Amino acid sequence: MTRSLLLASLLATAAFAATTAHAAGDKEAGRLKTYTCHGCHGVTGYKNAYPNYHVPRIAGQNFEYLVAALKGYQTGDRSHPTMRAQGESLSAQDIEDIAAYLAGLTP
Amino acid sequence: MNRLFPLFVLATTLAVSSLAQAAGNAEAGKALAAPCTACHGADGNPTDPQYPRLNGQYRDYLQEAMLQYKNGKRKNAIMSGFMQPMTEQNIADLSAYFASLPGGKLGDLSHPPAAK
Numbered sequence: 342m343t344r345s346l347l348l349a350s351l352l353a354t355a356a357f358a359a360t361t362a363h364a365a366g367d368k369e370a371g372r373l374k375t376y377t378c379h380g381c382h383g384v385t386g387y388k389n390a391y392p393n394y395h396v397p398r399i400a401g402q403n404f405e406y407l408v409a410a411l412k413g414y415q416t417g418d419r420s421h422p423t424m425r426a427q428g429e430s431l432s433a434q435d436i437e438d439i440a441a442y443l444a445g446l447t448p
Numbered sequence: 449m450n451r452l453f454p455l456f457v458l459a460t461t462l463a464v465s466s467l468a469q470a471a472g473n474a475e476a477g478k479a480l481a482a483p484c485t486a487c488h489g490a491d492g493n494p495t496d497p498q499y500p501r502l503n504g505q506y507r508d509y510l511q512e513a514m515l516q517y518k519n520g521k522r523k524n525a526i527m528s529g530f531m532q533p534m535t536e537q538n539i540a541d542l543s544a545y546f547a548s549l550p551g552g553k554l555g556d557l558s559h560p561p562a563a564k
Binding site: 372375 | 496497498499500501504505506507508509511512513515521522523524553554555556557558560561
């Protein structure tokens, strides 16, 4: 009984640690790393050319989605020349930091 | 004048085709949106952070993203599957619907940090 309880609490703790470790981005580091992003995503109404559409709003977007999107530009699952170049310059930690900062913004 | 006529036709065609791409009907989009809400939330704000917020996003960006999932330029197993049966008009309608929802929590970046 005690042993299974101990095992269960160990598992629960491990699961909790894994979840929190997942969202390990550092917001303040991310804030500095978004300097380049402002060139397009910081200009309200700024448009991509050929094809013509608004550059997306990313402030307030969800953390995990932002991480997946940036990794998609890195791997080529998403094709956008500018974002591909940005993605390739980022480490996994950079991506988590940037995503944590952006997800924490409340426009 | 006669020589300019083809140019006029071309310009008119271009203007009309860009208008046609932009037009979407939010009401028609609402009728198509039920499957989307399972992941993206009833109001376009998902509870699971692995899915993006659609509420508050630019209409034409939503449209471009969905077109790219349809044509394979953007790869995602779930979204490619959902976009395959959609026509370009369906995608325009869905974009108009999600962009029309109130309560958006997305914004453009503001106040860039100072360069290091």
